[in-house]
Amino acid sequence: MPGTEHPRHSLDELIQxxxxxxxxxxxxxxxxxxxxxxxxxVQVSDSNLSKQVTILENAGYVRVRKGYVGKRPRTWLSLTPVGRETFSSQLATLQEIAQQAAAAAD
Amino acid sequence: MTYQSPQAALDDADRLANAARRSGRWYANYLVAYAIGTLILALLVGAFPGSFGAVVGIGIWLVLVAALTIYQYRQRATIKRFGALHSIVIAVWGVLWIITVVVGSLYFVGQLGWWIGAGIATALPPLVGAVVVYRQTR
Structure with a gap:
């Protein structure tokens, strides 16, 4: 596709x-x-999840909140507005690539 | 673990998001229980004017609120915009409940019809909230 950038270039590598x-x-x-x-x-170990969450938190995509329920410590995770927008955009790009692949296969 | 294709990644994202979404359905059950408790409280206060209805009603209400609080703390995920929805439901419920008690105590003592009607009206905000949650977590 001369002159047009393939949608894969707009994928966020961090969440690929x-x-x-x-x-x-x-x-x-x-x-x-x-x-x-x-x-x-997600079916991962505690240590792997912890490592990946730290990466996402440092990127500003995930918020980590620590608290207690009774005496038990708990950690809560959520997407930040930036994370939600980035993931939405990632899905849209993947959709575009999938559609292009399907069109090329026809 | 890698994805074979963009479509496989999209399918997996859909599966994970849906599974997570469904885990927030507990809040609909919470709101339905809250609505039923409201109706029972209004009926007790209306059917037994004076301190008996109020004491028994408030006793049942406190047990229900304690049970719902424990139930809430045991959950591992919340729906999107949980805080906003919960605040709106409880604020509207609170206003309606104050109207029910104040107007009922002043003008409708012993008139069960008022307490049934007002109890149903007061139970509506949590019921509407439950419908919103059911739809969001389908």
Whole structure:
């Protein structure tokens, strides 16, 4: 496609990684979710989730809130407005690529 | 783990977001219980004017609120805009409940019809909230 940039160039590389993509997808469906809920839904270990969440938090995509329920500490995760917008845009780009691939296959 | 295609990533995103969304449905159950509790409280106050209805009603209400608080703390995810929806439901419920009690105590003591009607009206905000949550978590 001379003169046009392929939509893959607008994909955010940070959330292309499948685990980070899955974390963002899970959080996109809720207001806030407990750390253990995201761990179970995405099916990763505590340490891997913690590592990936730190990367997403540093990028400004995920907010981490720590609190207590009774005496038990709990960590809550949510998408920031920037994270929600970025993930939405990522899905739109993937949709565009999928449509182009389907059109090319026809 | 890698995705075979953009479509596979989209399908997975859809699956994960839907699973997460459904986990917020507990709040609809919470609101339905809140609405039923409201109606019971109004009926008790209306059917038993004086301190008996009020004492029993408030006792049941406190138990219900404690149970709902424990239920809420056990949940692991909330719906989107949970705080805003909860604030609106409780604020509208609060205004209607104050009207129910003040007007009922002044002008409709012992008139069950008022307490049934006002109880239903006061139960409506949590019920409408429950419908909103059910639709959001389908």
């Amino acid at each position: 990684a499948p685990v980070r993509f899955s974390i963002m997808a899970t959080l996109s469906g809720v207001g806030e979710a407990e750390f253990s809920f995201v761990r179970d839904t």
